[in-house]
Every structure is written in structure tokens, then in C-alpha cells.
Amino acid sequence: MRMGIPNILSIAGTDPTGGAGIQADLKSFAAHGGYGMCAVTALVAQNTQGVREIHAPPTSFLRAQLDSVSDDVTIHGAKTGMLGTVEIIETVAAWWDETYSDNRPRPALVVDPVMVATSGDRLLDEEAEESLKEFLHRADLITPNVPELAILAGEALASSAEELLAQAEKVADAHQAVILAKGGHMNSDEVTDTLVFPAESGTRPEAYSRSSQRIETRNTHGTGCSVSAAFATLRAQGASWQEALATTKDWMQRALATSDQLDVGQGNGPINHFPD
Numbered sequence: 611m612r613m614g615i616p617n618i619l620s621i622a623g624t625d626p627t628g629g630a631g632i633q634a635d636l637k638s639f640a641a642h643g644g645y646g647m648c649a650v651t652a653l654v655a656q657n658t659q660g661v662r663e664i665h666a667p668p669t670s671f672l673r674a675q676l677d678s679v680s681d682d683v684t685i686h687g688a689k690t691g692m693l694g695t696v697e698i699i700e701t702v703a704a705w706w707d708e709t710y711s712d713n714r715p716r717p718a719l720v721v722d723p724v725m726v727a728t729s730g731d732r733l734l735d736e737e738a739e740e741s742l743k744e745f746l747h748r749a750d751l752i753t754p755n756v757p758e759l760a761i762l763a764g765e766a767l768a769s770s771a772e773e774l775l776a777q778a779e780k781v782a783d784a785h786q787a788v789i790l791a792k793g794g795h796m797n798s799d800e801v802t803d804t805l806v807f808p809a810e811s812g813t814r815p816e817a818y819s820r821s822s823q824r825i826e827t828r829n830t831h832g833t834g835c836s837v838s839a840a841f842a843t844l845r846a847q848g849a850s851w852q853e854a855l856a857t858t859k860d861w862m863q864r865a866l867a868t869s870d871q872l873d874v875g876q877g878n879g880p881i882n883h884f885p886d
């Protein structure tokens with residue numbers, strides 16, 4: 611395990627009500643013992659009920675934010691969330707490729723392929739889906755929910771655990787990355803998250819799953835953001851894939867179960883990032 615507190619960078623959009631995006635990431639980094647940093651891709655006027663407006667600053671300014679961090683701070687782990695447009699994806703990709711082109715140690719990268727918010731609002735331009743797929747070969751871990759996994763696999767929505775696993779294997783092989791297939795959108799009493807590994811020389815490492823009882827709550831705003839941020843932190847601390855999955859899933863269960871202690875908004879409220 612690495613000693614000290616790891617520096618974890620979120621590259622994502624904002625949520626002024628504090629439940630999703632950058633704001634959720636920073637809380638999740640802190641909850642898992644990371645030092646949180648962020649570069650904002652887009653300012654989003656949203657709340658627990660939906661998205662009202664999106665303002666993306668010029669990509670030269672995003673690049674300036676990213677360079678400001680990497681010129682000064684060692685980044686031990688990174689995650690991307692809402693990338694929004696082709697231009698933003700290309701800016702982050704160019705920064706990543708140029709920053710880590712030499713012998714500089716490359717932090718692990720978690721990509722949450724954010725496409726549509728819980729409210730149903732689009733957070734990624736439809737024409738940016740292909741650019742996002744190209745971006746994915748930089749990822750160590752990709753964390754799609756059921757609809758995002760279907761788009762990445764180029765197939766219809768998975769309707770069984772077997773179909774979900776097959777799609778995750780296809781995407782893992784296509785991008786040579788580990789997939790966290792999240793089961794929140796499946797129609798089942800248990801919610802199962804599964805880590806699927808790419809096949810190496812014909813053999814595929816065993817997949818790991820963690821299940822929990824489905825919690826009846828509307829407070830699911832920002833769950834995906836928080837899970838990918840937790841993984842980025844735990845892996846930077848040296849946790850194994852299996853440990854990171856167990857810790858994240860158990861924490862998310864408690865964060866959802868105690869979310870009614872918060873009183874935030876009238877729609878899909880946030881989780882309680884600090885349940886203990």
C-alpha cells in the first residue's frame with residue numbers, strides 16, 4: 611500500500627446542489643481518504659430535478675486548468691466524468707497524451723462514461739459518442755451503468771445478468787480496460803456490480819461481483835460519479851480490484867441507506883457521502 615494521502619483529480623462537470631459531478635467526486639475522494647482536486651469541463655445549472663443549462667468555458671481554459679494541476683502537483687489517480695462535447699474530449703485526451711508521453715509515471719485513469727443524468731437529461735452530445743470510445747483506450751477502469759454499457763457495446767439494453775456480462779467482456783476487450791458493470795438499472799431485488807477483465811492471450815481472469823439488497827429510495831443522484839471517484843482513490847492507495855469493489859459497494863449501500871438524513875431538493879436527492 612502507498613504511504614500518505616494520494617492526490618486524486620476529477621475532470622468533470624458541476625452540480626450546484628452538490629450531489630453529482632465534481633461536487634460528488636470531491637466528497638467521495640474525501641470519504642475514502644484522498645486529497646481531492648478538480649478541473650471543470652462544464653458548468654451545469656442543475657438540481658435534483660433536472661438540468662436547466664450547460665455552459666462550457668473555452669477548451670483553452672480547460673487545458674489551462676489541467677496544466678495548472680499537472681505542472682505543479684503529482685497526480686496519483688484521476689477520473690473523468692461529464693465530458694460533454696467532442697472538443698472537450700479531444701482537449702483532455704491531448705493533455706493526457708502530452709503530459710504522460712515521457713517517462714513520467716502515469717496515474718491510473720478511471721473513466722465514468724457519463725451520457726445521461728438520472729433525470730434523463732443528456733450530458734454528452736450524441737455525436738461525441740465515437741470520440742468518447744476513442745478516448746477509452748487510455749482508461750484503466752471504465753464504469754458504465756446499464757444504458758451506457760449498451761451504447762459502448764453497440765447493442766440493445768441488457769435484460770439479464772448474462773447479457774450484461776457478455777457486453778462488459780466485449781467492451782473490456784475492445785478498450786483493453788477493466789469494466790465495472792453497475793447493476794443499479796437492472797430490474798432485480800438485488801443490485802450487483804461486477805468487475806470484468808479483458809482477456810489476455812486467450813484467457814480471461816475471473817470476474818468479481820458484489821451484490822446488495824436494493825434500497826427503495828429516490829436518492830440516487832450522483833451514485834455513479836461517487837462510485838468511480840471511490841475506485842480512483844482506493845486504487846491509488848494500493849487496494850486490489852477485489853478490495854476496491856468490496857469497499858465501494860459496502861460504502862455505497864450505507865450512503866444510500868442513510869441518505870434520508872439529508873434534506874436536499876424535491877427530486878432525486880443525493881446520497882450521504884459520510885455515512886459512518
Ligand SMILES: Nc1ncnc2c1ncn2[C@@H]1O[C@H](COP(=O)(O)OP(=O)(O)O)[C@@H](O)[C@H]1O
Pocket residue numbers: 754755756792793794795801802803822823824825826827830832833834835837859862863866
Ligand atoms: N437502489 C439501489 N440500492 C442499492 N444500491 C444501488 C441502488 N441503485 C444504485 N446502486 C448502486 O449505486 C452504484 C451506481 O449504480 P447505477 O445506478 O447502476 O449507476 P449510475 O448511477 O451511473 O446510473 C452502484 O454501485 C450500484 O450498485
Ligand SMILES: Cc1ncc(COP(=O)(O)O)c(N)n1
Pocket residue numbers: 622623624625630631632654691692724726727728729733830831832833834835
Ligand atoms: C455534472 C454531472 N455529471 C454527472 C451527472 C450524472 O450523475 P447521475 O447520473 O448519478 O445523476 C450529473 N447529473 N451531473
